[in-house]
Amino acid sequence: MKKPEAAYVHIPFCSQICYYCDFAKVVVAGQPVDAYLEALIDEWRGYTISNLKTLYIGGGTPTVLSPQQMKKLLSALTEVLSDTADMEITVEANPGDLSDEMISALADSPVNRVSVGVQTFDNRLLKKIGRNQTADEALSALTRLRAAGFENLTVDLIYGLPGQTLDDVIRDVAQFLALDLPHIALYGLILEDHTRFMQLERMGKLNLPTDDRAADMYEYIVSQLTAAGYGHYEISNFSKPGFESKHNLTYWDNAEYYGVGAGASGYVNGVRYKNHGPIQHYINSVDKRVTADTLTEHQKMEEELFLGLRKATGVSVATFDAKFSQSFSAVYGDVVDKLAKTDLVSYDGQILRLTERGFELGNEVFAEFLLDT
Ligand code: SF4
Incomplete structure (x- = not known):
């Protein structure tokens, strides 16, 4: 890996x-x-x-x-x-x-x-x-x-x-x-x-x-x-x-990273983890992690959207399709059709991105991409 x-x-x-x-x-x-x-x-x-x-x-x-x-x-x-x-x-x-x-x-x-x-x-x-x-x-x-x-x-x-x-x-x-x-x-x-x-x-x-x-x-x-x-x-x-x-x-590219130190979060080998926050717990613990969650595919898809839409370059359909077992249009086609009628996103079939107004009201858009997990 x-x-x-x-x-x-x-x-x-x-x-x-x-x-x-x-x-x-x-x-x-x-x-x-x-x-x-x-x-x-x-x-x-x-x-x-x-x-x-x-x-x-x-x-x-x-x-x-x-x-x-x-x-x-x-x-x-x-x-x-x-x-x-x-x-x-x-x-x-x-x-x-x-x-x-x-x-x-x-x-x-x-x-x-x-x-x-x-x-x-x-x-x-x-x-x-x-x-x-x-x-x-x-x-x-x-x-x-x-x-x-x-x-x-x-x-x-x-x-x-x-x-x-x-x-x-x-x-x-x-x-x-x-x-x-x-x-x-x-x-x-x-x-x-x-x-x-x-x-x-x-x-x-x-x-x-x-x-x-x-x-x-x-x-x-x-x-x-x-x-x-x-x-x-x-x-x-x-x-x-x-x-x-x-x-x-x-x-924002939803790539993995090490998180080191008290209260730090990391993402390694498909596992999102968080370290002990209190300083003494962190110092004294052998395993520094207090939580470690292996993400489901739906959670990974949601994160791909939440994080990717923060960027002006947006979310690439080709990247999404290469990462996941279901296609972007199968998972999010209906949501994108609905959002495309607003002034919050732009979509050309290949890239989905927030407009300037969408940047201002990002949380309203992100909520639309939640999936049943
Ligand atoms: S309390 Fe510390 S971490 Fe928080 S904003 Fe102030 S300087 Fe930064």
Whole structure:
């Protein structure tokens, strides 16, 4: 069986907890970080990985590690790889953690892409969402990353924040465009359970923009990014040509990948698995996996659609037919006929893709592709 060509490594520590975040993470203070890294490196070595196209180190916040811990981690992850020269190797970073020493640790390793969690360039809003960084720190980090030789830089921006106006969004977009970076991931704020924002919302204290106002923000951002030459290549992602995230395209192509670390998910040999989330459980467990599900063919088909439709290139009927025992038209012909009458998808008999409006209302479309399992 073909081995996965992508790997995700999870560092579940953060210096603070953002008010909107439901990722697998804990505050780093007091955590057994070194023991965690040892356990993670053991898990990594257990896969006997030697060839990858992409490696993504995310979190949490990987740059909350000390520069020495980061060097040790990067060295252990990459020493087993036969050739890192053509790989995409990404590290997620918090602007406030990017000291010159941390940037040197990244620049002296095979890491060649850095994803910086900017979220907004507005200090008032940064405070409101629980980020412990300033806009100046983000701008300084990006400047120093470039000076250290990193060209492939991406930032995350969030819109629809509490108290955010369209004018605030216009300023964020102008600041992003002035930086002339090759890639951006754009997210509308989603209220998740067990977050401080959800608590505030339940108390009626959040003051979110209305859905219409959030839609105006989204449409404004998309129009500005596309006018500036960024391709909207995935629902949440925009890039200059050639800077699409190879790692994330692995997910959207429904290809397999290793997931390593506490709370990480992976997909290997047809099995979707999830590791123990609590740090001590992860460190102490021999088998790191807490769930491991072999997907049925119907589940694989659904995922092919859910993930593939996130891309501007859409879902290829020929690829679907080659992967599965039933043809695309036999499984989804009726659904596609129905959706083709809306302005949410386009279909030419070979490729099914979401329209710009479909990108905005993706979940409505995805629900149509659920099958009886
Ligand atoms: S958004 Fe990122 S930095 Fe903030 S708590 Fe979540 S994982 Fe940590």
